[in-house]
Amino acid sequence: MTSEIPSSVTTPKTDDIAAQVTAANKLAVERMLAAEPVLVDVVNAQEAIPELAEGRKILHAGPPIDWSRMCGPMRGAIAGIAVFEGWAGSLADAENMAAAGEFEFHPNHHFNAVGPMTGMTTRSQPLMVVENRKFGNRAFCAINEGLGKVMRFGGNDESVLKRLAWLRDVAGPLMQQALRGSDGVDVKNVIARGLTMGDEMHQRNVACSGLLLRELSPHLARVSKDADQLAELLAFMGGNDQFFLNVGMATGKSIMDPVRDIPMSTIVTAMSRNGTDFGIRVSSLGDRWFTAAVEMPQGLYFPGFTEKDANPDMGDSTIVETIGLGGFAMGASPAVAGFVGAGAASDAGNYTRSMLDICFSENPEWSIPGLDYQGVPTGIDIRRVVDAGVAPVINTGIAHREPGIGQVGAGIVRAPMDCFTDALEAFALQLGI
């Protein structure tokens, strides 16, 4: 069509820039598609991230934030993890210490890590390791705690800390031995199969969790020295439909990190929220976060809760939307549409189709049978988001706004458009336009 436009409208300069951006975005998506994410290990956090060994560092979900602006469930999780790490004797002590500046807060994203919801990462937790074998980088995420009262939703009572101790002392070491005795788990393949089995890998991970158990259970059986511990871990993994979520998140991080810092690329490399701010990063714009107030999910609430109880959107889990899953793959998961209140199951494909409009490409290896093997939308382009006026759609869990309570529902939410317009302005400014 451009050939029909008078040459006075498209100057050589903007033409040239458009071609450079297209080439840069093509490279970005090529790197995404070339990724070879493999779950290879579980390691202690301070081994994975040596900086955690010193001081009282707490990594959290989303862009940077200080204690004074943190939402309720994030504060609840901070207090709980400080007790878990032995830095505070009680939740109240921990809150006082936090207010007095005795903890250092950093985003997970600044340390090759991601975490769901509150996203607590501290020195003694076991972290799963996904290695992108194509580019040699590694990404980390804690082991999923299961449903109910859990720290990622702001839970911090005795039962929550006890489970974290079990993950550290039993589950983590067993998974470590099992993975080290295996060739690793090819996560790209697991996700491809999951998409044919109704998972979108954000609010529905039941298929991938089962596929992961299939791969890991023989290795776990070989390394276990204690039948009861083995049975307990198998039951924990098998009883947690969201077990795979954290693997998918580390996978997303491992795929997107090599896409950072491509000059001229307008592809989004991270989307993340801390419960107060939503932040995005863009390939050619370095490590800068473009933030806006995070939105409130529209969704369905568990019995006894309403939207008045809900905290705004939270977590690093939007890394899965960044790689074309979650809300972007809703068409693969008609069953999730009802769970997140996204309308009729048969309309789930419309979400996927609309996300194609804001993405540079699609992923032929991650395709959706029910949409006649449409590949998932891949490579969110800030130009397309702004041009189309369509913000990325996200499937998300909803936490109670008060600390210590936990999950109250699930829903869908949009990334705030201001993140994308601000980033596009910064991109233009950088080019001197």
Added chain:
Amino acid sequence: MTSEIPSSVTTPKTDDIAAQVTAANKLAVERMLAAEPVLVDVVNAQEAIPELAEGRKILHAGPPIDWSRMCGPMRGAIAGIAVFEGWAGSLADAENMAAAGEFEFHPNHHFNAVGPMTGMTTRSQPLMVVENRKFGNRAFCAINEGLGKVMRFGGNDESVLKRLAWLRDVAGPLMQQALRGSDGVDVKNVIARGLTMGDEMHQRNVACSGLLLRELSPHLARVSKDADQLAELLAFMGGNDQFFLNVGMATGKSIMDPVRDIPMSTIVTAMSRNGTDFGIRVSSLGDRWFTAAVEMPQGLYFPGFTEKDANPDMGDSTIVETIGLGGFAMGASPAVAGFVGAGAASDAGNYTRSMLDICFSENPEWSIPGLDYQGVPTGIDIRRVVDAGVAPVINTGIAHREPGIGQVGAGIVRAPMDCFTDALEAFALQLGI
């Protein structure tokens, strides 16, 4: 509409009969929906079916058939199982003995059992037990052998017999102990979940196989005394996407047996094929088989094979279509449409919709998200089949026509219409119409 028809057309007698048939079919479907199938045990075949302890009895798939009319893969399996049971020293000996009448052949269906493809059931095999807790009856099926060269597709070499011995000596006993240490596996629930995960439970069982592994693996870990054996069994179950098929089949048998012998009911209680004949049974027509020549599947062949290599349709596995799964649930499984050559994935729902026309009802507990939670078609009514001229659709594996080779493809096939017209004639005759 009947009120507008002149009374001369509908006589009191036929009106009355129609009402009785409707009431009988309502009862039949109520029994189907009330079933509570639970996988409770694995037992030695001669414990499950005491008649197998005496003589050289071989149970096979489909309606009754003698050696002279058996197809190639059925003969291959008979020869193999006779060697396995120690009745013959070689495959050649076994064939001579079969021709000389030294084995007794009976359908699985005559002994509360079912078997896929050739469906061999003999005295020393371990059989899975599904109990219908609502009605107290039990149904049996052997453990799935996996893919590749296997006895159900007519394979009979050393590797096939070795695997059967492992199932008898290792897998069966471990599964027995695990199930006896559990409350059993609620198969109705597993199938309900599988339908939301892309399984149709005939040619696609990957989700249900994983769900079953999730349920069984902790119990297996608790009872195992040998880590290598446990790892081997977990790897076998986890590496076999069709592992659940045989559980689903025993489930189908356990659901349909209490539906037999309801006076006036025109609901199909079994569909089955022996590779030569297709047979159906109808509730009010007792144990009689209505048979016709079995048809050739239309499908896709594995590399190196064509339809010239194919044996006609075979196996008791059509019990899953009898309960509304397999081809009837194609809409749940867009990914299977490509595998069986049934056209575009997005058209898979059309198969399910067309089967609603020949069924008495649908199953609200087994619903298909992608079809906005349409329940699977339930209760094949021979009157509707004949009236609509639409035969039940079946998703099936395809065996090589020669003994000893194995699976060559997968496809779809229709039940022969003659079975239904013959049964309807017999039904009319019984009523004196």
